[in-house]
Amino acid sequence: MSIALNRQFVHQIRAMLVRNATTGASYALATAPKPQPEHYDIIIGGGGLVGTTFAAAxxxxxxxxxxxxxxxxxxxxFKGFNPSAPYGNRVSAINQNAVDLFKTIGAWDRMEAARVKPVKRMQVWDASSDALIHFHNEHFADNIACIIENDLMLEAVHSLLQDANAKKNVEIRNGVRIEKVSLPSENSSNYSEVHLKTGQVYSCDLLIGADGxxxxxxxxMGVNVFSVDYQRMGLVATVxxxxxxxxxxxxxxxxxxxPIALLPLNDKTSSLVWSTTQEHARQLCEMGNKEFADAINEAFVKQYPKSELIVKSLNALNSLMGQQQNQQTLHLPPRVTGVQDNTRAKFPLGFLHAASYVSTGAALIGDAAHRIHPxxxxxxxxxxxxxxxLVEALSDAVYAGAKIGDKHYLIQYERKSLIKNIPILVGVHGLQSLYSTDFSPVVFLRSIGLQLTHNIPSIKNFFMKRAIG
Ligand SMILES: Cc1cc2nc3c(=O)[nH]c(=O)nc-3n(C[C@H](O)[C@H](O)[C@H](O)COP(=O)(O)OP(=O)(O)OC[C@H]3O[C@@H](n4cnc5c(N)ncnc54)[C@H](O)[C@@H]3O)c2cc1C
Structure with missing residues (x-):
């Protein structure tokens, strides 16, 4: 019906302009009735992993x-997902909190039936000192993480949007870019409006920014952001x-x-995430497959200059804590024997945090609100x-008979998310800074920190629980 109305309006304008051009008469265009934008309860800007999952939720x-x-x-x-096709190059390590969300909305079984790889152990180590930390899933009720292709997660949530109720209420429009939005001022009864590049306008009670x-x-929204461009690329490949x-x-x-990371996909395949300088990433992308595989293997085993003082201090710390010499617990990853064709891709890395996630008539979720090193x-x-x-806060608003975009409930969402996100964002940004130098005092401090975390179970469990859920 709205399409018909819009067409009618376009015809009206065209007719007026033609009349104007042929007769020279001046018509008061301003008096033409302004069409009402099509209205929705919620508009989600951005159909990536977070926006689409939010629609499904x-x-x-x-x-x-x-x-x-x-x-x-x-x-x-979205082009779909084929579980018998080769693994895609975009994968994510998903924690138990995310698995629980997928279970709640009914997306998990579909992912598990396709291909999900649980991580049972993790080893993180520092090439400048060999300080290391191991995590085992025996210490936890849940897996350390599950490795899942991004396309599989998207496919599972898209499939939820295909059922009858979702099809009736959730409309998806692809290939349309939001050019600008206008938001109501505090206490006004106006709606949020979304203006597309095509000139189309929609209004809604609540606009969700999930647009990366x-x-x-x-x-x-005019919120302040703190952002840092790490001047590094995240190079991914399937190996x-x-x-x-x-x-x-x-x-x-x-x-x-x-950091260079290998994440398991199946017994013979892993996913590489290599964070490195822009120039090095470019060189790695241009290498032949064999040369690239050699570069990965070298990055995992190459010996870098180590300070004798740091090595001695770590050994002393280990004996003090009743651990064996460090080298004895350091394992090596499987050798990379090949690189799958056309799976290399690189992404800029950076940090970003929005000072506020909500404003009147709008809320931010996902990378639109926070960006973190992988x-x-x-x-x-x-x-x-x-x-x-956010789903919890919006449900509370509806139960209480409030409007879906009621700021009181949006602030409830913001408060809970900030409490969860800030320690992780600050911690990972801090780690990125600590590990982007080989200045000896910093290497010393981070190595001692890593080794202490490894040796003291309560600290290790604390970090593990934060990462898992
Ligand atoms: C190399 C690498 C490895 C990673 N590994 C992990 C991992 O193991 N675990 C993990 O938790 N995270 C990981 N991440 C982070 C994760 O990929 C992101 O946090 C996640 O993809 C963000 O999803 P999003 O939907 O919020 O944003 P995006 O994925 O950026 O999606 C935003 C969407 O909005 C659309 N859009 C943008 N602007 C507009 C507009 N104006 N109009 C309409 N649409 C618009 C875009 O087309 C896009 O589809 C990794 C990131 C990188 C780079």
Whole structure:
């Protein structure tokens, strides 16, 4: 019906302009009735992992399932996922908190039935000192993480949007970019408005900015951001690894240019995430497959100059704590034997935090609100945690008979998310700074810190619980 109305309006304007041109008469265009933008309860700007999962979560939450939702995504329609195709190069380490969200909305079984790799152990070590930390899943009720392809997560949440109720209430528009938004002032009864590049305008009670770290919604909300460009790239690739009996270990080594990580996908395949300088990433992308595989293997085993003082201090610390010499507990990852074609890609890395996640008529979730270095595998996990808190707050608003965009409830969402996100964001940003130098006093401090964390179970469990959920 709205399309028909819009067409009618365009015809009206055209007719007026033609009349104007042929007769020279001056028509008062300003008196033409202004068309009302099509209205939704909630508009989600951005259909990445976080925006699409939020749409699915709304449709699976009984008290919110009848809300009229519009999901606007600048990219083309999602192309689907084939579990028998080779592994994709974009994967994420997903924590238990995210798994619980997927279970709640009914997306988990589909992912598990396709291909999900639980991580049973993790080893993180520092090439400048060999200080290391191990995590084992025996110490926890849950897996350390699950490695899942981003496309599989997207496919599972898109499939939820195909069921009858979701199809009735959630509309998805692809290939449309939000150009600007206008938000109501405090206490006004106006709606939030979204203006597309095509000139189309929509209004809504609540606008959700899930449009990534360059968020247009955030920019127009006018919130302050703290951001740092790390001048580093995250290079990803899908690699073949030497036949490991049970390739279920996540490996991460901090080398002078940044961390390099191998995440297990199946017994013969792993996913590489290599954070390095822009120039080095460019060179790595241009290498042949064989040369690239050699470079990965070298990065995991190459000996870097070590300070004798640091090595002695670590050994002394280990004997003091009743541990054996460090070298005896350091394992090596499986050898990379090949690189799958066309799986290398690089992404700029940076940090960003919005001073506020909400304003009248709008809220931010995912990377639009916070961006973090991938070294701790927390970025999208924090976005999933935002979804849980926002769905809770919106449900409370509806139960209380308040408007869906009532600021009181949005602030409830913001408060819970900030409490969860800030320690992780600050911690990972701090680690990025600590590990981006080979200045001896810093290497000394970080190595002692890592080794103490490894040796004292209560500290280790504390960090582990934070990372898991
Ligand atoms: C190399 C690498 C490895 C990572 N590994 C992990 C990991 O192991 N674990 C983890 O938790 N996180 C990881 N992350 C982080 C994770 O990928 C991000 O946090 C996550 O993808 C953010 O999702 P999002 O939906 O918030 O934003 P995005 O993925 O950026 O999605 C935003 C969407 O909005 C759309 N959009 C943008 N602007 C507009 C507009 N104006 N109009 C309409 N649409 C628009 C875009 O097309 C896009 O689809 C990693 C990141 C990198 C770079």
């Amino acid at each position: 709304l449709s699976k939450t009984p008290v919110l399932a009848d809300k009229r939702v519009l999901l606007l995504e600048g990219g083309p329609p 770290f360059n968020s247009v919604v955030r920019q127009q 073949d690894v030497s036949d490991a009996d049970d390739n279920a270990v996540a490996w991460q080594r901090f080398i002078p240019t940044g 070294m701790a595998g927390q970025g999208v996990n924090l976005g999933y945690s935002d979804i849980r808190y």
